[in-house]
Amino acid sequence: MQLLKEKIINEGKVKEGNILKVDNFLNHRLDIQFLQEVGKEFKRIFSDVNINKILTIEASGIAIASIVAQYFDNIPVVFAKKAKSQNLDGDLYTSTVKSYTYSKNYTITVAQKFLKKNDNILIIDDFLAEGNAMKGLIDVVNQSKANVAGVGIVIEKGYQNGGKDLRNMGIRVESLAIIDDMNENEIIFRK
Numbered sequence: 001m002q003l004l005k006e007k008i009i010n011e012g013k014v015k016e017g018n019i020l021k022v023d024n025f026l027n028h029r030l031d032i033q034f035l036q037e038v039g040k041e042f043k044r045i046f047s048d049v050n051i052n053k054i055l056t057i058e059a060s061g062i063a064i065a066s067i068v069a070q071y072f073d074n075i076p077v078v079f080a081k082k083a084k085s086q087n088l089d090g091d092l093y094t095s096t097v098k099s100y101t102y103s104k105n106y107t108i109t110v111a112q113k114f115l116k117k118n119d120n121i122l123i124i125d126d127f128l129a130e131g132n133a134m135k136g137l138i139d140v141v142n143q144s145k146a147n148v149a150g151v152g153i154v155i156e157k158g159y160q161n162g163g164k165d166l167r168n169m170g171i172r173v174e175s176l177a178i179i180d181d182m183n184e185n186e187i188i189f190r191k
Contacts, residue, residue: 001041001176004154005189007034014182018157020127026154027060027126035067038176042124042152043071045174049149051075051122053115055141057097057108057133058082064154065124072122078115080108080137093143097136108136115144128153128175131162138171150174158190 013021025031051072056065057080065077081088082097083106091112098105115121123137134151141148148171156163156175166173178190 001038003034003037004177007031008155008177008179008187012187014184014187018182020155020157020179020182020187022126022155026064030063032067035064038064038154039068039071041176042068042122042174046072046122046150046152049120049122051120051149053078053119053121053146054124055080055110055115055121055137056124057137060127061125064126068122068124068152076114078110080110080140082106082108093140095136095139095143098130098132108133108140110140110144112144115141115146117145119144119146120149121146122149123151124153125151126154128156128162128166128173129160131160131165134162134166134171138166138169152176155179 007025011024015021025034052075054065054069054077062079069075069077092109093112094107094109096105096107121141138148150172153175156178158178158180163173179187180190181188
């Protein structure tokens, strides 16, 4: 997606530790007009699949998934919680996930009542690096006996193993921008 690549080049910053900071438009301050274009693009890419639910993980994925859902006829968005709260009740699907950004493990949870075996689920998130969050979400979907119709990623770090691992699992992964290398002076996108 050319618009995304331009925003990354013009507004993104590469920080120490291969962290791409895009908080000016994607995961702290939200550029809604831009996110609407992201939603349209995911609808175009996944128009061949009958999707009835979107799954993401808190926190950065929620806004993106919500806007994407509008382009899929306002289908429901479910987000996995990273901490068990008092307002989670009933039976839960859980999976342990290691965070690349925060270097810690956490247990994600989704109430069983929100994922059903006949659901066709599109998983949406802002970044794909090592793929741990996606693997955890896929595990939750598999526990529910629902179908992972695909994974939509805004920015994939192609030099890390997440995308490759998911594709090797037979998962359809569609990323709007894939970065093959980056440093403080340059960002190289996959062609």
